Amino acid sequence: MTVESTAARKPRRSSKRTSAAKKPQNAEPQLVQLLTPEGERVEHPDYAIDLSGDELRGLYRDMVLTRRFDAEATALQRQGELGLWASLLGQEAAQIGSGRALRDDDYVFPTYREHGVAWCRGVDPTNLLGMFRGVNHGGWDPNSNNFHLYTIVIGSQTLHATGYAMGVAKDGADSAVIAYFGDGASSQGDVAESFTFSAVYNAPVVFFCQNNQWAISEPTEKQTRVPLYQRAQGYGFPGVRVDGNDVLACLAVTRSALERARRGEGPTLVEAFTYRMGAHTTSDDPTKYRADEETAAWEAKDPILRLRTYLEKQEIADAAYFTALDEESEALGKRVREAVRSMPDPEPLAMFDHTYADGNPLVDEERAQFAAYQASFAEEGN
Numbered sequence: 001m002t003v004e005s006t007a008a009r010k011p012r013r014s015s016k017r018t019s020a021a022k023k024p025q026n027a028e029p030q031l032v033q034l035l036t037p038e039g040e041r042v043e044h045p046d047y048a049i050d051l052s053g054d055e056l057r058g059l060y061r062d063m064v065l066t067r068r069f070d071a072e073a074t075a076l077q078r079q080g081e082l083g084l085w086a087s088l089l090g091q092e093a094a095q096i097g098s099g100r101a102l103r104d105d106d107y108v109f110p111t112y113r114e115h116g117v118a119w120c121r122g123v124d125p126t127n128l129l130g131m132f133r134g135v136n137h138g139g140w141d142p143n144s145n146n147f148h149l150y151t152i153v154i155g156s157q158t159l160h161a162t163g164y165a166m167g168v169a170k171d172g173a174d175s176a177v178i179a180y181f182g183d184g185a186s187s188q189g190d191v192a193e194s195f196t197f198s199a200v201y202n203a204p205v206v207f208f209c210q211n212n213q214w215a216i217s218e219p220t221e222k223q224t225r226v227p228l229y230q231r232a233q234g235y236g237f238p239g240v241r242v243d244g245n246d247v248l249a250c251l252a253v254t255r256s257a258l259e260r261a262r263r264g265e266g267p268t269l270v271e272a273f274t275y276r277m278g279a280h281t282t283s284d285d286p287t288k289y290r291a292d293e294e295t296a297a298w299e300a301k302d303p304i305l306r307l308r309t310y311l312e313k314q315e316i317a318d319a320a321y322f323t324a325l326d327e328e329s330e331a332l333g334k335r336v337r338e339a340v341r342s343m344p345d346p347e348p349l350a351m352f353d354h355t356y357a358d359g360n361p362l363v364d365e366e367r368a369q370f371a372a373y374q375a376s377f378a379e380e381g382n
């Protein structure tokens, strides 16, 4: 398989000192692919996959509904109903493929963009929105679906995942753990520490890096001089780059890494080579730092379109299937809109709850100060 090269970036000023760092040294790494951007099925010697029509249609449905939910959330932010939204547009295959590789008893540590993985875990999508509306700190019970709360502190969840996986091994369980993180997070010390600990303790964890080419406005070239998956070698565990826009390849590669973890053979780094089609968040304007040609080149590799082409060509799904799915998508959009608009505002003092399970004098003091501050408005009004 050949590599997908990133299209030309907007020209940047560079000095001689930094120009050597611009391109990764190995510019042609292997990329596991099972479905080409044109929707052709191809084989890979290490990653076979044989899915039924139902399973293929299921993956397609997951991706379409996730994209529809994501579009609705972006619209709700624009309407002032959410404070912020981090879109997963373009990353549906990476998330649905890896998410559907998981067993119920596996445990997931996401970042803030894993809406597709949350969908696969059975977290109600409306529950993802409370934090982005500012009405709660999370919105779901992590242990109900083995899906941890979203983590904004970049890279920190890889340490949580590693510690959790070390615990799983100590318990003698055969479940696995997966940590999601981004290309930018790969530069964090927390990620380096989690690689070291998981390797040394042979922890049953899969590090799933969605290399979506950007960390806000910083391109991957600013994070690494080698392809990210090759970093694993230095820690003593395997790394593999998968076409992150190919849901079949993401499923096969993640499944294999999880099985390896379950066999007690330790961690794997999966680099899903994909693209953030939208802005970093609704607070960002990517036209300021990346070229339109780059975005257009990745549009041609759209994860949903390629699976649709395959389903149509192979007659695995017919027009009635796609029409029914469109209707289901619209119904989901409506349900999400209504749920967000009817979310009750919390009591302001509730933000001090849940910081500590059994209370804490400092938090009590802060709560009292804030209560007095709030009361001062009532006095002013008198």
Ligand SMILES: Cc1ncc(C[n+]2csc(CCOP(=O)(O)OP(=O)(O)O)c2C)c(N)n1
Binding pocket: 113, 152, 153, 154, 181, 182, 183, 184, 185, 186, 212, 214, 215, 216, 276, 280
């Ligand atoms: C420790 C820490 N440093 C900085 C930030 C600010 N920040 C939020 S998102 C982000 C970029 C992350 O990029 P990447 O890991 O590639 O993930 P992506 O957003 O592309 O999914 C940064 C620097 C943060 N949240 N936490």
Ligand SMILES: [Mg+2]
Binding pocket: 182, 183, 184, 210, 211, 212, 213, 214, 215, 216
């Ligand atoms: Mg990124």
